Amino acid sequence: MKKSFIIFLNLLLISSIQAQKNDWENQNVTQINKEKPSASLFYDDSSNDVTSLNGIWDFAYFDDVSKVPANAKPTKWNKIQVPSAWEMQGYGTPIYTNQIYPFDKNPPFIAGINGNPVGIYQREFEVNEIQDKEVYVYFGSVSSAFYLWINDQKVGYSQDSWSPATFNISSYLKKGKNTLRMQVFRWSDGSYLEDQDGWRMSGIFRDVFLVEKQAVHIRDYFVKTDLVGDGAQLNLQIDLSNNTKKKINKYKYHVSIKDDEGKVIVMQELGASAVVNISKEIPKIKRWSNEVPNLYTLNVQLKKGKELVDEFQSKIGFRDIAISDKQELLLNGKPIIIKGVNIVEHDPVNGKYVSKERMEKIVKLLKQYNINTVRTAHYPASPYFYKLCDEYGILVIDEANVESQGMKYEEESLAKDTSWQKAHVERLEAMMHRDKNHPSVIMWSFGNEAGNGVNMEAMQRVAKTLDKSRPTHYHIIDGGVSYDIYGGGIIKFGKYDFFGRYQSVDDLIHLGEKGTDRSYLLNEYAHSMGNSTGNLQEYVDVFEKYPNLIGGCIWDWSDQGITKGTDGSYGVKIKDEETAHQKCKTPGQDFYWVYGGSFGDKPNSGSFCINGIVFPDLTTSSKTEEVKKAYKEIAFSLKNFNQGLIEITNKYHVINLNKFDFEWLLLKNGKKISSIPFSISLEGLSKQELTLPQWNFVENSNDEYVLQVSAKLKENSKWAEKGYEIAFEEWVLAPQKTSQMVLKSDKKVSVKDAGSHIEVIASNHKFLFDKASGNLLKAIKSGEEIIAGGMELSFYRAPVDNDRSFRKDWDDFQPDSLDCTVNSFDVRVVGNNAKLLIAKSYKSPNKKIEISTYEVFTVTGEGEVIVDLGLDYYGDALPKSLPRIGYTAKMPRTYDEVSWYGKGPGSSYNDRKTGMRMGIYTATIDELFTNYIKPQANGNRSEVRWVKVGDQNPIQISSQEPINFSLQKFDAYLLAKARFSYQLKENEYNILNIDFEQGPLGNGSCGPAPLKKYCVQPEKSEYKLNFKFFN
Incomplete structure (x- = not known):
């Protein structure tokens, strides 16, 4: 008896403590008085029963919850735009952190250096009729938790920043003017499940609607389709809300489905009840797919007699998702490869509020760039985004708002704590109910970096109860695999890994050869931070080779930079976005894009949010x-x-x-000599050999030929105009190689020893060579300096973000600080040519690495310069790859135009050049530069046969083998030092880099090292350059 009494007291004490917890610091309180989740029955205020509450609201900001007045009723109000992130409206601080929580880690409590700021929102609205009405207020997204008052009466509470919150406010209303007030917490216990890699912001991020319904109305619906031959089996469930105590036997549903031409394919009338299920076989339908997104219009009317009580319309699609015995992902019965990206909702001016216009621009770009899938990283996207994906044809991996990587993955992981199970499951349920009717959604994802355990098992049970038609996905295998598709894990860099993504190509080949017990999706790969996205084609080749490897999603879509002025302005203070963004793309301007730490935010993860294949304003790049x-x-x-x-x-x-117009084009030494359009009829998943029409090729062994074939849209589409190129390929037929001949000339050269340097005069050219450094000091023609500040051999480039895998090697090598010694300097006159033979050694500061070089500069009587370079490497700590091997020349700033024959028009590197094509191009020095948010090496052009720099008295450089070049206003040391683009100030000279070898880009900022075949190996090698000077 005594023992039982003690247990009772302990339970009483626990209950008392529990009762004293704040709702926003209690994982067991996820909502109060909130409506059950349901499908999105509206996207905007076009319906008669929906009124938008977007616009200007009253707002009061408090930097900590302890300062909020009683009942959240401030005495002073400011104004704020809704929707928006309040940090971008001038309140509080944007914080970018990847893994570390912006508060002390002590779940479920919130404390720390950032406090817990609160925003109080208020606005008035009118309701003209309240009798026999049910009025709801809908919040599309509020971060991170909030209380709601109507007319000073507390209605309820909600958390989960990225799912809708709907409240029935009927009993709190009065006829006429009403007041809505919200107390929004920046952080709550729910924030422990919202540790996504991205900017941490707060406020009302999505639409707010007032929805007026009759007491009996449609609450929810669920469309399921099964393909049967050329037709489909339709299963439709409709849920009714009856807020009266009366029977509803007089109510009926009128259901119709129309195709895109308005033809009715289904018409049915049936009696209404709390839940109605309709099953209908449709003999012939047009299937939905990402290629041809056929949509039908579902219309459901609820009638009482002839009175229309409620109605909704929805676009639906007939399609099927399955997994084959080979672990292939099947769309409508055919294997599909996920060629995807991760998309984080972000706007450089508005933060976490993304407009419909921006969303539509994103979807059009996805289609234009052959991206077929989006993973909503790492929470459900805006409802409007799914509508666009349905219409345009984008597959969606829908991800629940669950990420707790700050808690790590061991026993303290929230995925293993059953007291957090309710929060895990509810977030999945909210997403699934909202998005279940979108044909574009092909997969449910349990979240990201949230550990694994009993709570993921519970999510799987719920997912399969709600929807068996779609597979589930997650990426951590430790603690048991309860989901259908691997999103990572098993192996990384050749070793077992329960968590990892960003596998190497070899890792994937291993998984493909060995096989897996379920489909394997590389849900993050090709970490595109800064100048990056190397060896992408090799990944796609592996995806397409092995059935169980169903594809991958690049990390990520857009750089998450915030637009900022040098005067400190950002967000709502940016008045002209277009001008500001144009300046952000140009170095040295008064606007630039920033990353973590730029607002004094702590903790922060620096530039790790700058990972996009497009810039923050959605400008594309190489x-x-x-x-x-x-x-x-x-x-x-x-x-x-x-x-x-x-x-x-x-x-x-x-x-x-x-559906496409094709064309073949033939180049001879970079110039087009013929092009012929052609067409082909070829069904999907098939191939055909074809002889190009009107092909009449006669080869000259001294010329180089390039054949290019392209496919362009034959007609206008929703996402691009007629003539838009969707695919191309090219092949090079190189000329037979001959030895480089030194031009014979009747003109003689003269050589003069001027003490500190050697002076070589050829015709109207003068070349000065420094004895101490062994470098060419100046190249002068007709009195004009062409190489003005010297030319030296270099192994250094400004680091790119993906060089991380080489960082340890380069810390030993220190290519920016090599000690150069001239071992010999010999000058000879051979016939009418001058030869300068220079031997050097370059030693790393720690003396572990030595590079021995032997250069021969041959100056002809015509003023042509031939450079022969030999290199050898010594030491026990040679790097796996060199940054570059080449020359850096300082040119007068008037040398700011360039033409070349090689890959273009954009930048290219040895492992990222397939997107560029061969040709002769012209560009200015500004056009050659890519202004990455965090300055780094950029602007290289590869596969170059010749490059000509300057307009007046130009210099042309060529070689027997393809070379690389870049021309910039900034040297490598300034690019390496600068943190932001506004810090880039033009050099005294323009910097011309001519490289025999340029190091790879790879994906090493959060992934494997570049492929060995692309690395610049420190091996004995020889190179040759030819310099010509023109009038």
Whole structure:
């Protein structure tokens, strides 16, 4: 008896403590008086029973919850735009952190250096009729938790920043003017499940609606489709809300489905009840797919006699998702490869509020760049985004708002704590109910970096109870695999890994060869931070080779930079976004994009949020072009150049290639000599050999030929105009190699020893060579300096973000600080040519590495310069790859235009060049520069046969082998030192880099090292350059 009494007292004490917890610091209180989740029955205020409450609200900000007045009733109000993030409206501080919580880690409590700020929102609205009405207020997204008052009466509480919160406010209303007030907490216990890599912001991020319904109305619906031959089995469930005590036997449903031409394919009338299920076999339908997103209009009316009580319309699609015995992902019965990206909701001016216009621009770009899938990282996206994906044809991996990586993955993981199970499950339920009717949603994801355990098992049980038609997905295998599709884990860099993503190509080959017990999706790969996205094609090749490897999603879509002025302005203070963003893309301006730590935010993860294949304003780059090329669905392979025989593969499922205009184009030494349009009819998932029409090729062994084939849209589409190129390929037929000949000249050279330097005069050219450094000091023609500040051999480039995998090697090597010694300097006159033979050694500061070089500069009587370079490497700590091998020359600033024959028009590197094509291009020095948010090496052009710099008295550089070049206003040391683009100030000279080798980009900022075949190996090697000077 005594023992039982003690237990009773302990339970009483626990209950008392529990009761004293704040709702926002109690994982067991996730909502109060909130409506059950349901499908999105509206997206905007176009319906008669929906009124938008977006606009200007009253607002009061408090930097900590302890300062909020009683009943959240401030004495002074400011104004704020809704929706918005209040940090972008001038209140509080944006914080970017990846893993570390912005508060002390002590779940479920909130404390720490940032306090817990609160925003009080208030606005008035009118209700003209309240009798026999049910009035709801709908919040699309509020971060992170809030209380709601109507007319000073407390209605309820909600948390989960990225799912809707709906309250029935009927009993709190009065006829006429009413007042809505909210107390929004920046952080709550729910924030422990919202540790997503991104900017931490607060406020009302999405639409707010007032919804007026009759007492009996439609509450929810669920459309399920099963394909049967050319037709489909439709299963429709409709849920009714009856807020009266009366029977509803006089109510009826009128259900119709129309195709895109308005033809009725289903018409049915039936009696209404709390839950109604309709099953209908439709003999012939047009299937929905990402290629051809056929949609039908579902219309459901609730009537009482002839009176229309309630009605909704929804676009629906007939499609099927399944997994084959080979672990292939099947769309409508055919294997599909996920060629995807992760998208984080972000706007450089508005923060976590993303407009419909921006969303539509994103979806159009996805289609234009052959991206077929979006993973909503790492929470459900705006409802409008799914509507666009349905209409345009984008597959969606829908991810629950569950991430708790700050708690790590061991026993303290919240996934293993059953007291947090309710919060895990409710977030999944909210997403699934809201998005269940979208044909674009093909997969449910349990979240990201949230550990694994009993709570994920509970999520799987709930997912399969709610919806068996879609597979589930997650990426941590430790603690048991309860989901259908692996999103990571098993192996990383050749070793077992329960968690990892960003596997190497070799890792994926291992998984493909060994096989897996379920489909494997690389839900994050190709970490596109800064100048990056190397060896992408190799990943796609592996996805397409192994059935169980169903694809991947690049991390990520857009750089999460925030637009900021040098005067400190950002957010609502940016008055002209277009001008500001144009300046952000130009170095040295008074606007620039920023990352973590730029607002004094602590903790912060620096520039780790700058990972996009597009810039914050959605401007594309060479990274985007590489993705477009790798993800294309029309493939070309060359069978015989001389015969013009190619093979075309149609990787689309249902699109016939007769929807495209094709063209072949032939270049001779970079210049177009012929181009012929052609067409082909080829069904999906098939291939065909084709001899190019009107092909009449006669090879000259001294010339280089490039064959290019492209496919363009034949008609206008929703996402691009007629003529838009969707795929291309090219092949190079190189000339036979001959030895580089030194030009013979009747003109003689003169050589003069001027003490500190050697002076070589050839015709109207003068070249000065420094004895101490062994470098070319100046190249002068007709009195004009062309190389003005010297030219030196260099192994250094400003680090790119993905160089992390080489960082340890380069800490030993220190290519920016090599000690150069001239071992010999010999000058000879051979016939009418001068030869300067210079031997040097470059030693690392720690003396562990030495590079021995031997240069021969041959100056002809015509003023042409031939450079022969030999290198050898010594030491026990040689790096796995060098940043570069080449020359850096300082040119007068008037040398600011360039033309070249090589890959273009954008930048390219040895492992990121397939998105560019061969040709002759012209650009200014500004056009050559890519202004990455965190300055780094950029602007390289590869596969260059020749490059000409300058307009007056230009210099042309060429070689027997393709070379690289860049021309910039900033040297590598300034690029390496600067944190932001506004800090870049022009050098005294323009910097010309001519490289025999340029190091790879890879994905190493959060992934494997670049592929070995692309690395610049420190091996004995020889190179040659030719410099010509023109009038």
